[in-house]
Amino acid sequence: MVPDAKCRRRDIIILLLSLVGAVALFIVIFVTFSFKHVEAQVQKEQKDNTGPDIKILQDGVEMKLSNPPFLKSGRIFVPLRDLSQLLDFRTDWDATHQIITVIGINHVVRVDPYSIQALVDGKSVRMDADPVIRGNSTYVPLQFFASAFGTPVTWDTYTKTVNINNQSKYLHAVHPDGTMFWVSKQNGTLYMRSAGMGAKLVTVGQIHLNTIEIDKGNMRVESLDPQGYDIEIAVSMKDMTDVVYNVRVLGGAIARETITIPSD
Template identity: 35%
Template structure:
């Protein structure tokens, strides 16, 4: 009898353990579920947070994916709402609320947004039905694909977003509501582009677009725009062909460096041009150029084709070819020979390789092939 009771107790205990294991097992499977991937036009997208499944739905990180699709996401702590902005779009969502406001109209959405560890997730369907971005879900590969190419470049600085239409050159910005038109430009995007913004003061911004195109990608266009009081105040555009440096400094003292073709304009934050120089004024030739340093009355400019850094005194209009002052006779001869032979476009010609580092007192410091060189201002 005792043995029978013991057996029954053992059997019940064993069944209890089995049941407990059965209850715990799905949680283990859930934690090891396959990772959900996101692609845009079937190309892997890099996100800071992974998508997730909840109640049979796929949820995606709103801010991460939105930025890749030229959408700006922000949190309003006063109304405890999430705002999503795009050109012609303003969507307001609230966590755990199945209603949304789209361009001023209330609508019901498939499922409410979820906030997890400070990250807002929205149902995949929201992008298709509300934001008009066609998304597909592949259950076999656990992949979300956005079949979408935005017609806009997007960037933001200190919470202020900007958009640029790649083909018609229109600039947009938002000051907290649906984006407004800033102005029309002569810039259009051909291929690989970057869009950046910097805040100049409470009412002004500097925008820059770099477009690289053609094979073997030696065509570069650099566009800059000063936006003041929500309007396009001044813009510039310069094109380069070759493999030399195309980057210029943003400021010369308090003035903005704007290179428009073969003209250098120095402007204030309102877009007012305070000084202007032609290429011939800067280095005595007709060529596009970069500006790589500015201090006191001096500018460091580099004609693009020759790639030789020159020091211009803007008061006296005198300029110094720095490689003639700083390099060895052998190095100077190599550069001179390449220039005289018209070989400055060759891939093995890199100009003088001088890189400006800093100014201390009247001493200018340069690097060249890991060597430090100095020049004394007169």
């Protein structure tokens, strides 16, 4: 039996409706999947961008960084330069080799913003995650930073707080030419590190602090001539005495020092 024209038209219409339904179902599934994928990405981005909520406490005092830390893949990332300056480290940028050098009294750390490998005191160290570049800042995992510089750091998940216990044993000053000076709060030993990639820490000498531990203070340094520096160290002793030390450094050694105790 041959189907008549009416039956054929009906079958064609049913087929077309089926095809339209299948296409519509495909579109619905595709859009739904895409929406959920984007939603998941947004949630992930929100999770990875909780920086403004993260606090940094240094010895119990909240510190504000111009580039806030953030949480990414379960790790805290901190801005290398900002945190280094907070802890009185010097940061240099080598544009030719694309290397960031962070210098403290005890450690020199070199970071390539595009590599998971870093140099800590000349030894290759693998970070627990790749550095992240945001804007003009390079971020590194907090755990790496703490380990590289021996800085005690704890992370409080509930309050989203980074606690840095950094009661420095030194006063610190940097001359505009890049030369760095530190003086021990315990015994008055003065250290110097010249500017330059390979500069080593040098013990300049010992300032006569009479072994009285410094409580608070500040340093500033000025040029004397191409070979010398004048350093002023204003300190408060444990017995509440205010003292100003003027130290002249020539050829990497203490050439002269004077002590002034302000009168009431």
